[in-house]
Amino acid sequence: MTSTEAKSPDELRMPMAASPASAGLAWSLVEQRLICWGLGEDARYDARLILSELVANAVAVSPRGGCITVLCRRDEIGLAVGVADTDPGLPREPAPVTELRPEDLDLREENFDDNGGRGLVIVKALSTCCGVTPLPSGGKIVWARLRA
Template identity: 70%
Template sequence: MNQDADRKGVDELQMPMAASPASAGLAWSLVEARLIRWGLDDEARYDARLILTELLANAIGVTPLGGHVTVLCSRDTAGVAIGVADRCPDVPPEPQAVVEMRPEDLDLRPERFDDNGGWGLAVVTALAAACGVTRLDAGGKIVWARLRA
């Protein structure tokens, strides 16, 4: 992902954004416009939206207040990839195996309600053809997923 991307057959979008949930709408609007330009259908764009939302939420969650993240979307001969870069050096844990959950499996007490999450990367893994983490030389990482489309 560099300035010479177009000359190497890669079409890429890089967007530094405030590490805030408020950035999600703008990020999706810009990524969706690019996906439409590339000819992705509604189903692929729906999957892309879920993937972007999960990756962005995770990156925002590990970024200090006032920090920023970078949303990436690229297309090359292997397809389309979406990623989010942050400065946190910690690599996310491998997603848990997807299991059927029942409401009684959740702890719905008000003080524990938010502790029932942690399925975001499992969703990404289920929707993506491939996904992974790329460490950045300057520190931090990009968590990315390649679309099936």
Template identity: 50%
Template sequence: MLTTPDCLLIPMLASKAAPGLARTLTKNRLHNWGCMHISDDVFLIASELITNAVAATPGKEIRYQCSRDPAGVLIAVWDASPTPPRVHPLIELTLETLDVSEESWDDNGGRGLPIVTALATECGHTPDPSGGKWIWARLKP
């Protein structure tokens, strides 16, 4: 991924705390860029991509990038897994099928990547020559 002088690029532990850390660090960057009007979408996309990276490589290093260029704001997450992202079939949730147990709390639906696709101007994944992959989404400011 390309970086710019005001790019936020940080390694972090693939843990449940990672999405919140990314949102906190991104807020100031978006404010400085005059892009707070898209902050809700950026925060949601960052959370979804990081959550997927945490699931793919729990307890390992992941990398989070938030940058901008003439095409918009880029959110990208790297993880060491070579497996490309996969959109799971959407399951219609009902009160009978919803599993609210602690171990399944985040496993109800598989709506993350469809949400990213709906909010982003463009999105995709790119294998990293050093290993792993980058999952990315771009938003127009």
């Protein structure tokens, strides 16, 4: 599902399939809105990285065939991006950043793509603040604010 619904010219809400392919589609649609809002390339780049991490995390906890909702809002403080999913579990606080060495990674072919877990560290580093808002429906929105 890729319908785009704007609650106001300063807000974008997009229900999407909980699929890894949704990250690219979400970014394309959000970037067009950020360009219309006059955001510069640096702010759009940070928003892209944050949105990619949030979508990936939401997809990972969503059931097959499920749905996520990408949210983007501009206000007097800056820009907020978030992703809602139906999983009631809250993300774990990221571990402190340490130097990652090649020997810390499991490079076997069957585990090559499982060396992640640094997404929320990236979100925290690029945002002015971030958090989780539980939803009455049992899910949550994981969000981040950026200066724009």
